[in-house]
Amino acid sequence: MPASTRKRPGNTTEVNSFLPTALRTRLEKEKEESAARAAFSSNFLTAPKDGESVELRVMSQCRWGWEVWYTEVIDGEKKNRVTRWDAKTLMDGGFDGPPAEEIPENCRTKKDGSPDLKTFLGMVVYNYGSEKFEIWSFTQVSIRDQFTSAVNNPRFGDPRGFDFEWSRVGKDVTDTKHTLTALPPSDLDPEIIKEYEDFQCDLEAWAQGASADQIFGTATEEE
Secondary structure, X not given: OOOOOOOOOOOOOOHHHHOOHHHHHHHHHHHHHHHHHHHHHOOEOOOOOOOOEEEEEEOOOOEEEEEEEEEEEEOOEEEEEEEEEEHHHHHHOOOOOOOXXXXXXXXXXXXXXXXXXXXXXXXXXXXOXXXXXXXXXXXXXXXXXXXXXXXXOOOOOOHHHOEEEEEEEOOOOOOOEEEEEEOOOOOOOHHHHHHHHHOXXXXXXXXXXXXXXXXXXXXXOOO
């Protein structure tokens, strides 16, 4: 008996028509948001993985302030968000810390129930591994102590004159150790300096929790 063949029906309608319009719109929106998050995150220095390290050079001045993470519900889904306050901006306005009314609801709290505000340090660095300029920010006390120790050491001083090697050992929060090593002072490749002159990043806007289009595109950093 000859093998039978099944004719495929003609494709008279678009395949996408099988999916409800609202679902297609939702999926397209999620895809766009995912791509935007990926592009945005690529502008930030990520912590090295267990057993690895990253070498970097500080390029900008340092901004510091406070940040707190909170939960926001969007379309029934919980998302983690962060709010930052730039210290200089607050102090210029007569505040010595984040105003209570600006602290978002559902923020992370300490054991005593108060908002878990953390002090951040942020700056633009050159990542030798990715060969990109990225924003490096950290709140970990251990990294902050090692960074300030090197900066206050007369053998090093201004971090724009030497490199750091940031290494990590451990995978879990309880057993992870970060080590920030100051490398001997050295001149920076003139090509990197030239590229940085064309790099546009508003670090102050970042320190105040601005959106990506406000942070990258117009350089307004104070000298």
